[in-house]
Amino acid sequence: MKADPAGVLTGSHYLDGDVACGEGAMAAGCRFVAGYPITPSTEVVERIARRFPTLGGTFIQMEDELASMAAVVGAAWTGTKTMTVTSGPGFSLMMENIGLAAMMETPCVVVNVQRGGPSTGLPTMVGQGDVMQARWGSHGDYEVIALCPQSPQEAFDLTIDAFNLAEIYRLPVMFLMDECVGHMTEKVVIPEADAIEVEPRRLTDKSPEEFGPYQINGGQIPEFARAGDGYRFHTTGLTHDERGYPVMNAECHDASVRRLVGKIRDNADSIVRFEEEGMDDAEVVVVSFGITARVARLAVEEARSRGIRVGFLRLVVIWPFPEKRIRELAGSVAAFVVPEINLGQIALEVERVAAGQAVTWPVNHAGGAVHDPDAITEIIVKAAS
């Protein structure tokens, strides 16, 4: 369906990434946000809190991040599109209820504007250290989808995609921004509402008597019934059967968790998204994401001007990881160069998938600044020789 024009601020604007993310959420149909302020993410909710009263949306500043995530999960079960917004320290506090959202198959979006960590770290400065936390932060086996914008324009566009993916796959979708993109102001073009596709909640057409909240009817993703529509059902974080009732045995648990994981792994080909250039003759491939991918392109241009055959792959969706493509490239290139603002997280993933077929060269920075493009060029040169 098309976006509700009320939430779409059509036009060309000069916005920072945080505000663009807030506008993307409203364009996507988000009408409930609960959060607790934290630098560098607060501008997202400031924008939403200002605009929501005109859209019939609800913003609640909660007492902390645990409660924020819990409110987002609860509100999603009324059929509303929901989101919370935070940065590293708050993201850590949300992990328990992110697991709850995964287990209850609750569509929602969690925005993390990454700053330097661990702990309170660098509140006002850039980091990309929450990449693995977004994937593995809550306990147990589950899968997430995570997107990484590299500009305010993408903060708008990809927030809409994040909401749509949350609806299709019924899970918490991680929106991994970083301080640089969040606090960077650039031109953002917001299209007309009828040019924006939004996924509605996939409501069941069964009667309350026939409906079970985790019936999958031969597919992988259950149908949804809104609380308050007369469907009486049970949903918690315990391992459950099709009716949502707890079942404490290994068989049910194995089937349930395999389905949670399978709905993403089996559909990875349609979820994975990346951009690449210069692969035809590449002997070295730079793999990067978010703000680092932008800076890395300068290094790629410089290396090419020195005659090095270097390709460039930017992860737009970072989880699920584009295993198939990296494996394919590993068979034809000599090395991967992986710059990221952490001490080596996606580099490990590249190395795992390359499985010894190509060498992985990390280019790391713990946070507080973006890479100096020359530092990346230097490693590209080493990797090529």
Next chain:
Amino acid sequence: MSSKVEIRITGFGGQGVVLAGHIIGCACAIHAGRHATMIQSFGPEARGSACSATLVISESEVLYPYLRRPDIFVVMSGEGYEKYGQELKKDGTLVFEQDLVHPTTVEGQRAFGVPSTRLAESLGKTIVQNIVMVGFFTGVTQLVPDEAMRAAVRGSVPAGTEDLNLEAFDKGLEYARKSVSQPAVGVARPILEEVSP
């Protein structure tokens, strides 16, 4: 003019440094068909201490969002000058609040002073000092067409204050025209894009 211009704007918190940067960036990106990336410094600044915004303006996509050494340094406080004055390029352009900043002359650099606070006071509102400075900047650099800047001022200031701010802008622009004969940076170009709705 080179294809990329780097600008730092600094002053004390409360002077409207970030708004000044936003207006210049918006004029370039929305009303003059260029790429303009603004970064605001996010130190723990409180009102009254040094505050800064940087802009990279380019004919092509800006990949590296931070500036290396500014081509233009707009400074509205002595503390801002102390903190960032050294980084201005050898042939850079200094634009300063002449009652608050007393720069040392550097050979090769061009310097343009304006009593922007006093000019704002003459309009009855000191708060528009930053917009007077933006007008003066427009006149001395001729980096962005006047009309693109006016459109950005109109769209960036609080509703109901547009006229006052445009008056402040014109005050600064007029002061630049009277005191400066040669543009400091480049030649004004036509507006490439329609003003957004």
